[in-house]
Amino acid sequence: MKVLIVDDIGYSCHYYARLVEKIGFAAITASSGYEAIKLLQTDNEIHVVLTDLIMSGMDGVDLFQQAQQLERYSDSGAVAHPQFILMTAVRPVKNPQDKNFQRIKLANELGFSKIMFKPLDQNELKQELNDMSLNVIHSTEGETVLDLYSPTQKVRQSVREIVEADNKEAASEFLKILLEEIANLKKYLKTS
Structure with a gap:
């Protein structure tokens, strides 16, 4: 898995790139959001972007929003958007x-x-990147990448919101939907 580190402070960018490599992943760097967008347009092997929030020109949130608009393709078709850590x-x-x-x-x-x-906890970053790498799955038919991490995070966030709102009706409906999708996955696994 390749990680793009984006920070407009050179030594910080270098430090986090070395840290990512020490953890066991490939790292490349960009010194601005604009440079990161150019890399994302040309390098389909980038699966994670570790970006600073405050940068001149384009901050980390703006970078995320622009990256979501990119259409990335490989010889086998569309490539998933990278996961982002702010x-x-x-x-x-x-x-x-x-x-x-x-x-x-x-x-x-x-x-x-x-x-x-910052300063990032090395163990927390290692755990996060390891979790993300497990959720970047390459299909056997080519280079198509499925991002399972983002949807999982959205499900967890939805559950937190339902629990915090103490909404039993929403909880029941959400559980019903999840169980239907689990049944669909079970059917798929039985037929393959």
Whole structure:
């Protein structure tokens, strides 16, 4: 699995690239969101983007939004969007007027796989990347990549929201849908 590290501070970019390599994954770097977009357009082997929040020109959230608009293809067809981890040294206060708080909140809503605070905990990053690598599955027919991590995170987020809202009707309906999809997967596995 290849990880793209994006940070406009050179030594930080270098440090996190070495850390990712030490954990056991390939790493490439970009010093801006614009450079990252160019790499994402040309390198279909990038499965994870580890990006800083605050960067000049295009911040990490803007990068995520632009990356979601990219259409990436290999010889075998469409390539899945990479998973994103947002990193930041800013510890925003829970103030609705605080710009950084708003950007981190937006990142969470948009579907970043993880938000981590600098300095990154090496063990937490290792666990996160290992989990992500398990969810990047290459089909036997070619280079098609399925991203199972993002949908799993969305399911977990939905469950948290239902529980926090204490909505038993929504919980029952959500469980019904999940059980139907589990039954579909079981049927598929029996026929293959």
